[in-house]
Amino acid sequence: MKVQLYAVCLGKEWEWRLTIHSQTDIQYWFEQYAADAGLVLFEPFISLGQGVRLLERLKGERSFEFETDVGSTLQRFRLIAKECEIPNGNDSDMKMIRYAIWRQGMSPRIPLNATVYAKIVEACSGRSLLIEEFQQLLEAAGIDLHPEDAWLSYLQLGHLNGDLEVGNGLGIVERRDWRKGFRKMWTYRCKRCGSGEKRMFWSDCLHCGQACPYCEECLTMGRSRFCSCLFLGGRRK
Ligand SMILES: [Zn+2]
Ligand SMILES: [Zn+2]
Known part of the structure; x- marks a missing residue:
């Protein structure tokens, strides 16, 4: 994304x-x-x-x-x-x-419906979801959005309101490695399952157009990538 x-x-x-x-x-x-x-x-x-x-x-x-x-x-x-x-x-x-x-109306107003918003926040509460899972959840909860990309707007509004947190699939940790002359190194950690560098797999990614790591450990639950949206339902502390 x-x-x-x-x-x-x-x-x-x-x-x-x-x-x-x-x-x-x-x-x-x-x-x-x-x-x-x-x-x-x-x-x-x-x-x-x-x-x-x-x-x-x-x-x-x-x-x-x-x-x-x-x-x-x-x-x-x-x-x-x-x-x-x-x-x-x-x-x-x-x-x-x-x-x-x-x-002056240079950008069109986005019609956001308060009832739909409340339903989305409730359905996501306490969950950690990739977009594919979120879309399945909407379907299961009978929430039908128009236009089709309206979910982006609702997710962003949830983030602004602090009702959910929009983040990415992998966290990044910066450290300096003495074996490499204290050069700055970055390692990745999966935010969903907690796996570290050993379970990261790099591939050319269609979504962000560059080499992008994903977590192999929790692959069966959907691909948690560095560039994929993983959001957490529930109010931010
Ligand atoms: Zn993982
Ligand atoms: Zn990517």
Whole structure:
């Protein structure tokens, strides 16, 4: 799955976020905070796994000055993207999203139904699900969504509300290996079954268009990839 990173400002500080459906986020912030919300959306779309990694890194950085110095902000972002090994990180671009323009109806409103939303949150509660499992669950619960990709928007809304947590299938751990001259190494761990590096298998991935690891240990439950969406139902603590 591909995602986008963005930063939102509701006062002084900018906060980094990740989205699987940016229109949902834009609507969410502007409907609540109107012109008080500042939004900066980054392109291009990146693999969910890399998005999670880049987001963690950005959260640990000193704050960005989006309003005052666009040029050096973008440069700094590109540098961090490159360090996180984001393909084409150097070509990243950013776009300010303005409330006034959004209000004029430049982007279509997403019709989100509160009853459907509540049903989805309830059905997912306490579960850890890949998208395929989620779609089976919707079917079993008799939840019929229109248009067909509306589930992306509902999942993202759940994430924004803290009713569920959108993440990726594999976690990444950074360490330095003394046997390799303390070079930075990354190892992967399955977020679903907890398996480590030994059970990871690399293959060219159709979903993110690059070499991408998945967990062999829990393969019978569906492929948990670095780029696949694995989300947890239930309120975030
Ligand atoms: Zn696993
Ligand atoms: Zn992939």
